[in-house]
Amino acid sequence: DAGVTQSPTHLIKTRGQQVTLRCSPKSGHDTVSWYQQALGQGPQFIFQYYEEEERQRGNFPDRFSGHQFPNYSSELNVNALLLGDSALYLCASSLEAGREAFFGQGTRLTVV
Amino acid sequence: QQQVKQSPQSLIVQKGGISIINCAYENTAFDYFPWYQQFPGKGPALLIAIRPDVSEKKEGRFTISFNKSAKQFSLHIMDSQPGDSATYFCAARGGGSNYKLTFGKGTLLTVNP
Numbered sequence: 001d002a003g004v005t006q007s008p009t010h011l012i013k014t015r016g017q018q019v020t021l022r023c024s025p026k027s028g029h030d031t032v033s034w035y036q037q038a039l040g041q042g043p044q045f046i047f048q049y050y051e052e053e054e055r056q057r058g059n060f061p062d063r064f065s066g067h068q069f070p071n072y073s074s075e076l077n078v079n080a081l082l083l084g085d086s087a088l089y090l091c092a093s094s095l096e097a098g099r100e101a102f103f104g105q106g107t108r109l110t111v112v
Numbered sequence: 113q114q115q116v117k118q119s120p121q122s123l124i125v126q127k128g129g130i131s132i133i134n135c136a137y138e139n140t141a142f143d144y145f146p147w148y149q150q151f152p153g154k155g156p157a158l159l160i161a162i163r164p165d166v167s168e169k170k171e172g173r174f175t176i177s178f179n180k181s182a183k184q185f186s187l188h189i190m191d192s193q194p195g196d197s198a199t200y201f202c203a204a205r206g207g208g209s210n211y212k213l214t215f216g217k218g219t220l221l222t223v224n225p
Contacts, residue, residue, distance in 0.1 A: 004155075033212070042118075042201050042215030043156065056211050090155050092213075099144040099205055101213060103155035 002027060004093050004104035012110045013081050021076045021107045025093030031055075032074040033101065034066060035090040043090055049074050050096055078109075086111045115139055116204050118216025125223050131189040133219045135202035138183065142214075143207035147176065147187045150199045150218075159200075160187070192223045 005024045013019050025032050031050045035043035045058035049068035063079045072093075078085055088108050092101040117136045125131045135145075144163055148156035162169045162176040162185065169176045175188040189196055199220050203213045 006155075031211075035213075040218075042203075042217050043213070045212035045214070048211050056209075058212060099146075100158060100161065101146070102158060103148070105153075105155045 004091055004102055006089075006091050006104035006107050008107060009105070010108045010110075012112060015081055015083060015111055017081050018077065018079045019081060019109060021078075021089050021091075021109070023074045023076070023091030023093075023104060025072050025074070025091075026102050029093035029095055029102075030072050031094045031096050032068055032072065033092045033094070034074070034076045035092065035103075036060070037088040037090055037106070039087070046076070081111045083111050085109065115214045116202060116216045118202050118219060120219060121217070122220040123222070125192045125221065127192065127194060127223055127225050129192050129223075131192045131196070131221055131223070132186055133200050133202070133221070134184065134186045135216050136182075136184045137204050139204070139206075140183070141207035141210070142204040144205035145176070145178065145185050146203050146205075146213070147174075148201045148203065148215075150201065156201060189221075192221075194223045194225050197221055197223050 007022045033048040034046040037043040047057040052068045065077045068074045088106040090106045091104045094101045146161035147159045149159045150156045160174045173190045178185045199218045202216045
């Protein structure tokens with residue numbers, strides 16, 4: 001049973017560029033959440049997708065957007081990258097009615 | 113605004129000892145309190161979790177103690193092993209239609225052999 005998988009593992013982008021990160025949830029899970037983890041900090045909630053809709057959003061600017069596909073996989077898009085966007089981006093999947101959230105290994109984004 | 117405060121920031125324990133990490137919260141709407149373990153370069157792994165109507169939960173060497181009136185909860189790692197060396201995060205789920213997890217800042221645990 002595959003867990004949560006994210007791609008790519010590492011990414012280097014230039015300021016002002018756009019990036020797309022991808023996530024496949026754990027088998028049987030229908031809800032995907034995205035978190036940003038800065039170095040030495042706990043993960044910060046970006047948003048959650050359920051039934052292909054953004055159900056809840058954290059305190060992140062509109063440059064951060066997402067999508068959920070019918071197979072429950074998800075994308076995180078970040079436009080107009082800033083140096084401060086450099087972080088580990090984590091995807092977590094869960095059941096809509098459940099509380100347990102399982103994280104992927106993350107995508108390490110470096111903005112130069 | 114940090115809603116979950118975690119301490120200590122770092123902890124050094126000898127092999128076989130007990131590791132204790134504490135968290136405090138203010139939002140009484142939180143309805144689920146998980147602990148995650150994270151190794152360098154990896155995503156957080158769910159370790160153990162508790163609901164606020166339970167005062168203690170044990171799974172193997174890991175125990176959560178929960179004090180609802182004090183709005184505090186803690187992770188105890190018994191018989192700590194060098195392989196337990198990692199960063200530990202407490203978290204709290206918003207409750208109701210608030211699905212987000214709010215994390216503490218983490219505790220770097222080092223278990224010396």
